[in-house]
Amino acid sequence: ETGVTQSPTHLIKTRGQQVTLRCSSQSGHNTVSWYQQALGQGPQFIFQYYREEENGRGNFPPRFSGLQFPNYSSELNVNALELDDSALYLCASSLRLAGTGELFFGEGSRLTVL
């Protein structure tokens, strides 16, 4: 196992609601990134956090926001949920911001928006 844990594993929300997903990174990893994976597609980069600061963001609207805490755990918040937000949300931790550090993924949070 990677040591990256995500919660909740599954959840169902309705349009317009807000959701918070949580991620505990592998011990010693200081960088966390979040991805959205829709069915049949590859993971799409949402954003990355390094030492509690956002460091890199993909093409996602501002209603996708995040936090990283001093213990390097992280949250992904999505406001005003839309049907297209239904996807698997993956958190990945890595040891280094730069370089070729491997991404270690959690098992993901599967969000269904009705």
Next chain:
Amino acid sequence: RKEVEQDPGPFNVPEGATVAFNCTYSNSASQSFFWYRQDCRKEPKLLMSVYSSGNEDGRFTAQLNRASQYISLLIRDSKLSDSATYLCVVRNTNAGKSTFGDGTTLTVKP
């Protein structure tokens, strides 16, 4: 056009076959390259990094052509356990971003 493009497949091959996957990327600022493997309804896991000189790990060989912005993965002597989706990943460390392709699905049959 997507930043990272892969042939989606599916590739259906018999055990023992050799199969090759290709990937192209559009951002010349990309600095690091990887192949990840994703089993059905599981998280992606690193298969191997890809180096300019090419690299091999057992039955797996990865190649990178920076001039053509092209990455490949060759699997020799396919096993049933190789059945999975293979994701091509390029990383721009300056932008703090890793970009995944949509994956190539491989099914190895007895």
